[in-house]
Amino acid sequence: MLPDKLSALHFLKLKLKNQIQKIAQIFKRLAAAPCLFYIFEEQGFTQQKIQEKFTEAFVHTLPKALFIYLPxxxxxxxxxxxxxxxxxxxxxxxxxxYFSFLLLNILIFSFLNKLTNVVTIGAINWLLYLVMTGMIIYSALYFFVAHRRVYRSHGIVSLIIGFILFSINFIAFLFLVVGLGLISFLMIH
Known part of the structure; x- marks a missing residue:
């Protein structure tokens, strides 16, 4: 029985060592992130190509980040x-x-943004930008409206709690987006 336990411990030790080495490699890449930009340029990537690849990696990892942020x-x-x-x-x-509303709003906003690149009539573009600005403002205000309706708090209490929650979540989501940006930059290939 003793050799089996030793082999199991040895296996766990090797597995832990491999995990530590993987984490160390990630930290090495994070420390070298500013240098990666120059390495990509030396490999023949233009700044525009690097930005396109970064945007592609960021957009592909954003749903995963939002899924992590839900709980x-x-x-x-x-x-x-x-x-x-x-x-x-x-x-x-x-x-x-709330996140479904935000994602639907982002989808419509992205569509309108693409539409402004296609339309060449100034008045229509101005109207589209006005609608997009209204969508951004309404997205921020929607949290307070939804929070008050769902939790049935009284006026000023709901506003104070909503503002505190909005601020905390804005900061937490900002950290998530910065982390997502770092991960996206490291995933460029």
Missing amino acids: IFAFILWLFHDKKKWWYFDHGIFTLH
């Missing part, structure tokens, strides 16, 4: 509301609805 957003909501009245999954449902 974090729900957890932050759970921290700020009555635990007896609202369960964690209730916050998860609110989060799914």
Whole structure:
């Protein structure tokens, strides 16, 4: 029995060593990230090509990041509301609805943005930019409206809690986007 236990321990030790080496390689690439830009240029990539590849990698990893952020957003909501009245999954449902609204808004915004590149009539472009600006403002205000309707808080209390939640989530999401940007930059190939 003793050799089996030793071989299992040896296997776990090797597996842990491999994981540590993988993490060390990731940190080496992160430390070398500023140099990677110059390495890509030396390989013949233009700045425009590097930006295109970065954007492609960023867009492909964004849904994964949003999927990771959903339970974090729900957890932050759970921290700020009555635990007896609202369960964690209730916050998860609110989060799914809110993120669905945001993703639909981003889809429409992207379509309108592409449309402004095609349309050459100044008045129509101005109208499209006005609609896009309204969408951005409404996206920010929608959180407060949805929060007040779902959690049935009273006016100023809902506004204060909503502003605190919005600020915390904005900062947390900003960190997520920066991390996503680093990962996207490292995934360029």
